[in-house]
Amino acid sequence: MTPSQLYAVVEATWPAAQTVERGCWTIRDGQGGGKRVSAATARTDAITAADLPAAESAMRALGQTPLFMIRAGDEALDTLLAGAGYGVIDPVNIHLAPVSELNAPQPHSTSFAIWEPLAIQIDMWATGGIGPDRVAVMRRAQCPKTSILARDGQRAAATAYVGLHDGVAMVHALEVTPHCRRRGMGRRVMLRAAAWARENGATHIAAVCTQENAAANALYASLGMALVGQYHYRIKEEAGPT
Structure with missing residues (x-):
């Protein structure tokens, strides 16, 4: 692309x-x-x-x-x-991969595609600095969209927003709660996002993050997503x- x-x-x-x-x-x-x-x-x-x-x-x-x-x-x-x-x-x-590349099985009932976001997701975003004005951006998007909620056992662990345009599902606002980091929660969110993308006709999944965000860049690379732009x-x- x-x-x-x-x-x-x-x-x-x-x-x-x-x-x-x-x-x-x-x-x-x-x-x-x-x-x-x-x-x-x-x-x-x-x-x-x-x-x-x-x-x-x-x-x-x-x-x-x-x-x-x-x-x-x-x-x-x-x-x-x-x-x-x-x-x-x-x-x-900017990272990109075919959705077919993110197709690993997941534990049952550990991640969900939900719209509108639940209150716990709004709270997780707020804790990570993604406040009401950024949630308003998600809500005004006119494209097909969803949010992702991942659980670690019985507790909410991670969330993200996904929008779909021109065959590409782009992940934004990926946030993992501090007590659930280094437990594969970001990967779980991305796999659920890719599943939603496939179900909605997307051919690719993409994500953007700052170059300083070492954890996010490492996550996308580990999933086989190529660095395709900046x-x-x-x-x-x-x-x-x-």
Whole structure:
């Protein structure tokens, strides 16, 4: 799959509250849902320094710090932003595999695909820093979707959100409770997500995570998911009142 296809999957499965095309930019209103739904992206590779103020003003008008997503093909924009004082933040890896590759048997009644998420899942996400604004992103997604709940015995152990677009089921917000880590719970979630994906006609399963998240990157590699793309953000911190 091409990088542009995977970026479209990210966009459809983790959508901004509103997206507006303004000149050579796509501006996103994230409403607190994180960088992925708040970053501006270029609609052309012919961006110049004269184009930056329009994007910056549009983001500030939304109460957002100027932030840009840099994808494959955005190398000139990356250089331009670096020269304008924008620093790199949160480089992200994209992992992908055919759903047929994640087809191992699981213990009976230890993981479930559920929509809407249960209160215990909302609590697990909140404990991991995935608060109401990010849960709102999941709820407003218009694609086929589900959440995954995995149990360790009788206790809730892990959760994730999965959205499906263009044959790809993308896993977001994978969270394992601290007392259940290193017990295979993340793998259990991914296998259930892949089963749901197959049942709903997906050909591939994907996941995104920051390059700093060693545990998640190791999990996806152990499942045979290939590293197929990357992106990062550039941010310019605004000076506050003195």
